[in-house]
Amino acid sequence: MLEIENLTVEAGGREILHDLSLNVMSGYTTVLFGPNGSGKSTLLMTIMGFSGFKVKSGRIILNGEDITDLPVNERAKRGIGMMMQRPPNLIGVRLKDLVQVTGKGKVDPVALAEDLNMSAFLDRDVNVGFSGGEIKRSEILQLEAQGPCLLLLDEPESGVDLVSIEKLGVKVHELLQGPSHCAGWRQRSGKAALIITHTGQILDYVEADRGYVMCNGTVACSGNPRELLGEIRKMGYNECIRCKMNRSNLIREIA
Amino acid sequence: MTSDQERRAKEALRKEASFGEDIDLEEYEEGSRELSTLESLEDLPQDTQRTMLDAGIEPSDKGKAGNFLLMDNTVVHSAIMGSGVELMPLSRALKVHDWLKDYIWKAVQPDTDKYTAESYLQKADGYFIRALPGAKVSMPVQTCLLLKNRNSKQYVHNVLVAEEGSEFEVVTGCATSREVEKGLHLGISEFYLKKGSKLSFTMIHNWSEFIGVRPRSAIVMEEGATYINNYVALKPVKNIQTYPTAHMNGRNGVCRFNSVAVAHPGSTMDMGSRAVLNAEGCKAELISRTITTGGTVIARGHLVGNSKNIKAHLECKGLILSDQGVQIAIPELEAHVPDVEMTHEAAVGKIAQDQVEYIMSRGMTEEEAVGMIVRGFLDVGIRGIPEHLRAEIDKALKETDVRGM
Ligand SMILES: Nc1ncnc2c1ncn2[C@@H]1O[C@H](COP(=O)(O)OP(=O)(O)O)[C@@H](O)[C@H]1O
Numbered sequence: 001m002l003e004i005e006n007l008t009v010e011a012g013g014r015e016i017l018h019d020l021s022l023n024v025m026s027g028y029t030t031v032l033f034g035p036n037g038s039g040k041s042t043l044l045m046t047i048m049g050f051s052g053f054k055v056k057s058g059r060i061i062l063n064g065e066d067i068t069d070l071p072v073n074e075r076a077k078r079g080i081g082m083m084m085q086r087p088p089n090l091i092g093v094r095l096k097d098l099v100q101v102t103g104k105g106k107v108d109p110v111a112l113a114e115d116l117n118m119s120a121f122l123d124r125d126v127n128v129g130f131s132g133g134e135i136k137r138s139e140i141l142q143l144e145a146q147g148p149c150l151l152l153l154d155e156p157e158s159g160v161d162l163v164s165i166e167k168l169g170v171k172v173h174e175l176l177q178g179p180s181h182c183a184g185w186r187q188r189s190g191k192a193a194l195i196i197t198h199t200g201q202i203l204d205y206v207e208a209d210r211g212y213v214m215c216n217g218t219v220a221c222s223g224n225p226r227e228l229l230g231e232i233r234k235m236g237y238n239e240c241i242r243c244k245m246n247r248s249n250l251i252r253e254i255a
Numbered sequence: 256m257t258s259d260q261e262r263r264a265k266e267a268l269r270k271e272a273s274f275g276e277d278i279d280l281e282e283y284e285e286g287s288r289e290l291s292t293l294e295s296l297e298d299l300p301q302d303t304q305r306t307m308l309d310a311g312i313e314p315s316d317k318g319k320a321g322n323f324l325l326m327d328n329t330v331v332h333s334a335i336m337g338s339g340v341e342l343m344p345l346s347r348a349l350k351v352h353d354w355l356k357d358y359i360w361k362a363v364q365p366d367t368d369k370y371t372a373e374s375y376l377q378k379a380d381g382y383f384i385r386a387l388p389g390a391k392v393s394m395p396v397q398t399c400l401l402l403k404n405r406n407s408k409q410y411v412h413n414v415l416v417a418e419e420g421s422e423f424e425v426v427t428g429c430a431t432s433r434e435v436e437k438g439l440h441l442g443i444s445e446f447y448l449k450k451g452s453k454l455s456f457t458m459i460h461n462w463s464e465f466i467g468v469r470p471r472s473a474i475v476m477e478e479g480a481t482y483i484n485n486y487v488a489l490k491p492v493k494n495i496q497t498y499p500t501a502h503m504n505g506r507n508g509v510c511r512f513n514s515v516a517v518a519h520p521g522s523t524m525d526m527g528s529r530a531v532l533n534a535e536g537c538k539a540e541l542i543s544r545t546i547t548t549g550g551t552v553i554a555r556g557h558l559v560g561n562s563k564n565i566k567a568h569l570e571c572k573g574l575i576l577s578d579q580g581v582q583i584a585i586p587e588l589e590a591h592v593p594d595v596e597m598t599h600e601a602a603v604g605k606i607a608q609d610q611v612e613y614i615m616s617r618g619m620t621e622e623e624a625v626g627m628i629v630r631g632f633l634d635v636g637i638r639g640i641p642e643h644l645r646a647e648i649d650k651a652l653k654e655t656d657v658r659g660m
């Protein structure tokens with residue numbers, strides 16, 4: 001479904017992603033690990049198409065279509081939806097109105113909000129004065145209204161207390177399993193997701209199929225997400241970096 | 256005494272105003288004082304009703320304490336439906352209330368500039384509204400100032416008196432008939448708020464790109480009085496210059512000015528508000544939200560702290576949506592005693608791209624996203640607006656072309 005080919009990305013005048021490639025298969029949930037500053041958020045922001053992130057080379061392919069140069073809303077139209085790590089404040093824009101227009105009038109913001117314990121927030125300005133956990137719930141609320149087919153979730157569980165994590169995990173699960181709104185997408189397979197997680201708590205709620213470890217702006221390793229998480233927990237990210245270096249040395253030696 | 260005022264007014268006939276482009280008063284003919292009167296606002300032609308509606312005035316008696324319509328320089332309608340409040344042409348009020356002569360031309364001086372001088376010498380008429388002592392007037396009084404004929408100048412002189420402990424609400428809609436290609440509006444408004452009274456005053460401007468506008472307003476407040484001023488100008492105008500001033504003379508007075516304005520290409524809007532805090536415990540808040548889609552906005556604000564324990568905040572925020580647009584924010588804080596808390600916040604600039612893209616990431620087009628942010632930006636400036644006006648204002652906001660050029 002999503003193919004990232006040799007992506008090099010610049011933000012704020014600095015090259016942040018270097019020649020990065022990865023795949024998210026249709027119907028599969030993929031998780032992204034990696035230390036702070038390794039470029040995980042940058043990758044998601046670039047896939048969504050935010051203009052602060054300039055693709056210097058490489059391509060982003062969605063369902064066979066090159067979307068590298070499409071504007072953000074065209075990507076949303078094609079089924080990509082994102083939970084940002086730090087979404088901006090929208091002063092004067094009420095959450096209710098944003099959810100309403102996002103759902104194209106086909107969703108009931110009040111009912112959705114109630115389910116997420118967000119009723120009190122509907123009349124507040126989007127993200128203004130929201131706590132970390134409230135931002136996550138607000139993002140989920142918007143995603144529910146949007147109904148995307150490829151979910152990009154940037155640290156859905158960070159800043160969320162243990163009780164709310166369960167609620168949030170269930171919601172993410174629903175989002176992934178829910179009926180697909182996107183014409184021409186494989187109904188059977190459900191939706192795909194690319195989820196950034198530090199703690200791996202989200203893995204208790206969604207079945208992840210594949211994991212990638214990012215280091216210094218590129219993919220260091222990939223494999224079974226639970227195994228990867230286990231090793232990261234045991235040995236930290238330094239081991240991934242060392243491992244990758246050993247592997248490339250090995251490849252060089254063989255060649 | 257009057258003769259002294261008259262002499263000073265005559266001397267001020269050529270006196271340019273401190274702000275705003277100078278207007279040659281001789282280019283305009285005096286607006287008619289002899290239009291025929293109306294039984295009811297509902298008798299107005301459809302298109303006039305439409306114009307008024309766009310200025311927040313419902314052409315109906317329902318739900319209103321009073322209705323007043325000045326067309327050019329003729330009071331064509333003045334009717335009172337509610338109780339606790341008086342509404343009549345100022346010319347008549349001066350005959351009914353002998354004491355009124357001690358009020359008029361006290362808050363605004365006739366020799367302020369050529370516009371006040373001419374209005375004074377022409378004995379401009381307008382509305383007189385008075386809330387009786389202790390009256391809590393539940394429904395709003397609506398007043399409409401309409402420029403009907405081309406090349407006219409309209410002089411208006413309004414006096415509002417809030418007696419002790421009274422509470423009331425006034426909406427003034429100012430508008431131009433579509434066919435008027437050139438016109439001038441000079442408006443004097445004097446407000447007298449007595450002890451413990453409360454007035455919410457909303458002015459909505461719906462002029463056209465051919466009209467020059469020079470309101471001159473001052474508010475005199477006694478102890479514990481509350482004054483809320485909402486000003487909305489979303490439609491094109493040729494040039495407007497206004498700088499209402501609240502003189503907070505009694506302790507614990509509260510005043511708030513909320514202004515929202517859009518300067519379209521060709522419009523020059525020089526709009527300020529000023530609060531002079533002369534007594535202990537007074538609080539003032541001046542908030543403006545302005546947008547340019549190609550015109551020029553000068554957002555002024557001036558707080559003067561003359562007494563201890565006062566608190567005042569000034570906020571001018573301006574969005575620039577066009578390469579041709581100009582935003583000038585001039586916030587001023589002036590303290591004459593040490594024990595004051597006065598702050599200001601000013602910002603001008605374009606819409607933040609990350610906000611636009613955030614909304615776009617939910618599937619909206621760039622235009623839709625910009626529209627939402629712009630409406631939100633203005634919305635903050637009119638959150639104090641009375642509920643019954645919201646629908647009209649929201650509609651006007653939606654219709655406002657904010658794409659910029
Ligand atoms: N707009 C920007 N300007 C400059 N540096 C940036 C910008 N965005 C991200 N970076 C830098 O890029 C690196 C990767 O950031 P990020 O993608 O947020 O990492 P992660 O999400 O993995 O913690 C960091 O060093 C960060 O400071």
Ligand SMILES: [Mg+2]
Pocket residue numbers: 040041042085154
């Ligand atoms: Mg991050």
